[in-house]
Amino acid sequence: MQLSVNGKIHEVDVEPEMPLLWVLRDELGITGVKYGCGIAQCGACTVHVDGAAVRSCQLPVGELVGEVTTIEGLGTPGALHAVQAAWIEHQVAQCGYCQSGQIMAAAAFLALNPEPTDADIDAVMSANLCRCGTYPRIREAIKAAAQTIRSA
Amino acid sequence: MIRSRLTLASLVLGLLLAGPAQAQDAAPAAAEAAPPSTEEGLANWQVFYEVASHPRCANCHTGPDNWPMWSGPSYGEPRRHGMNINAGDSRVGAEALMCSTCHVTLSDAGSEPDPLPHAAPRAATPWMLAPVETEWFGKSSVEICNQIKDPARNGERTIEEVAEHVGEGAFQTWAWNPGGGREPAPHSKTQAIDALLTWAAAGAPCPEE
Numbered sequence: 391m392q393l394s395v396n397g398k399i400h401e402v403d404v405e406p407e408m409p410l411l412w413v414l415r416d417e418l419g420i421t422g423v424k425y426g427c428g429i430a431q432c433g434a435c436t437v438h439v440d441g442a443a444v445r446s447c448q449l450p451v452g453e454l455v456g457e458v459t460t461i462e463g464l465g466t467p468g469a470l471h472a473v474q475a476a477w478i479e480h481q482v483a484q485c486g487y488c489q490s491g492q493i494m495a496a497a498a499f500l501a502l503n504p505e506p507t508d509a510d511i512d513a514v515m516s517a518n519l520c521r522c523g524t525y526p527r528i529r530e531a532i533k534a535a536a537q538t539i540r541s542a
Numbered sequence: 543m544i545r546s547r548l549t550l551a552s553l554v555l556g557l558l559l560a561g562p563a564q565a566q567d568a569a570p571a572a573a574e575a576a577p578p579s580t581e582e583g584l585a586n587w588q589v590f591y592e593v594a595s596h597p598r599c600a601n602c603h604t605g606p607d608n609w610p611m612w613s614g615p616s617y618g619e620p621r622r623h624g625m626n627i628n629a630g631d632s633r634v635g636a637e638a639l640m641c642s643t644c645h646v647t648l649s650d651a652g653s654e655p656d657p658l659p660h661a662a663p664r665a666a667t668p669w670m671l672a673p674v675e676t677e678w679f680g681k682s683s684v685e686i687c688n689q690i691k692d693p694a695r696n697g698e699r700t701i702e703e704v705a706e707h708v709g710e711g712a713f714q715t716w717a718w719n720p721g722g723g724r725e726p727a728p729h730s731k732t733q734a735i736d737a738l739l740t741w742a743a744a745g746a747p748c749p750e751e
Contacts, residue, residue: 430644430662431625445644448662453646499639513638516626 393454395420396463406452410444411435413451414460422461422490426519433518436491436498438464443498461490464497472542473497476535484522492518496532504539506532583744589729589737591683594690598717598727602671603678608633610671611679615725616659633671645669651712655721663720667712673697687748690738701742705735 392401395418402417409428414420414437426434428447435447440456465471470478473496483489492515499506499514506514511529520528578586593599597614604611608629613620630637644662651666663669672678675695678686689695696704708714708731717727729737741747 429658429660431660436643442640443643445662448644448656448664449646453649510638513626513628517639517643 391451393451393458395458396460397457402451404451407450409447410437410449410451410454410458411446414446414458420460420462424487424490426488426491431519432488432491433495434488434491436494436518437461438494438498441498441501443495459494461494464494471497472535472538473500473531476531476538479534480527480531482524482527482531484520484524488518488520488522492520492528496528496535500532500536500539504536506536578740578744580744580747583741583747584749586737586740586744587687587747587749588683590690590734590741591686592728593717593734593737594678594686595681595683596717596725596727598720598724600679602713603676604671605677605679606674608671608674613679616723629671633674634668635670641669648712651715655716655719657721659723661722663716663722663724665712665716682751683749684751687746691746691748701738701746705738705742708735708738 391404391406392399393413394400395414400418402413404413404417411423411425414423415425423437423446424434425447426432430445430448433445435445436443437446438444438459439449439454441459465474471493473493477483477489477493482492495515495518499511503510508529511532515525515528515532594603597611597617601611601613608631610623610627610629611620612623627635627639628637629635629641635641635643646656646662646664647668648664648666653666656662656664676689678689681689690704691701693699697707699707714731718731720726727734
């Protein structure tokens with residue numbers, strides 16, 4: 391079957407039940423997306439499908455409809471997405487394992503709500519866990535990214 | 543004159559012959575149409591109530607605070623959906639995080655449910671809370687009974703149409719085959735529909751408070 395990831399069409403020969411996460415990581419070698427829990431409880435595997443945040447560990451690839459974007463396709467080193475730039479500015483990451491999912495979740499969220507309150511941020515980002523507990527920095531980075539997006 | 547008498551006679555004869563025949567036809571039909579007793583109606587309501595109040599149904603038939611619930615044998619005490627998930631007034635999570643972020647919309651109603659315990663369940667329809675006026679979670683049998691037969695709170699449906707809705711809905715298909723080690727709704731979909739229809743035929747009696 392064919393799928394489009396980060397603007398590129400890929401042909402893969404896999405079972406339709408295979409979660410998108412494993413198609414990305416094991417078949418296509420796109421490893422920015424992380425495996426955390428495999429049951430949609432941690433958010434580490436978050437990617438975008440047509441711009442909406444999706445837990446790739448839950449999505450059988452046969453049910454995929456739309457264009458996939460992973461952290462590799464969100465921005466480039468020369469042209470970071472506002473959330474990626476804010477992540478660096480606020481030095482959010484500690485171990486960094488969850489940050490790909492955090493950034494993808496935040497980017498999808500800010501596209502819909504560029505003026506989030508703390509409560510809005512908590513409502514959306516509570517489903518992305520950070521074992522290092524960097525939540526205060528995550529929240530600050532999201533606010534900074536929102537500011538960048540609004541002023542762009 | 544003679545002709546008209548003959549006509550009258552044949553008409554009378556026809557009526558005499560037709561009368562008993564019609565009565566014979568009508569008799570068994572009348573017996574079939576004898577409505578179930580109130581007692582039978584209440585027993586059938588109880589069957590449907592057991593379905594409606596089961597976690598597979600009630601967890602997403604929640605009230606105006608829009609919190610999906612986690613309850614059932616694998617959860618201990620009932621509690622709100624983890625991860626601070628609130629479905630919002632949209633009931634699909636549009637205000638913050640769409641239910642479909644984790645709950646996949648299957649393309650085929652015949653697809654097998656998710657096999658993994660505690661994974662996000664999925665159905666052949668976009669995941670969402672039921673309309674707020676159909677609040678079942680924590681509600682009594684009489685409260686749910688009155689809601690089901692109130693067109694203002696059941697989507698302007700007759701009870702027959704409610705039964706049809708139970709028959710066709712993808713969530714209802716999921717409720718009896720939820721996967722992941724979850725306890726299915728009790729009875730069966732067919733039994734739930736039959737119970738609704740028998741309850742309706744009995745005049746849709748509701749239990750006392």
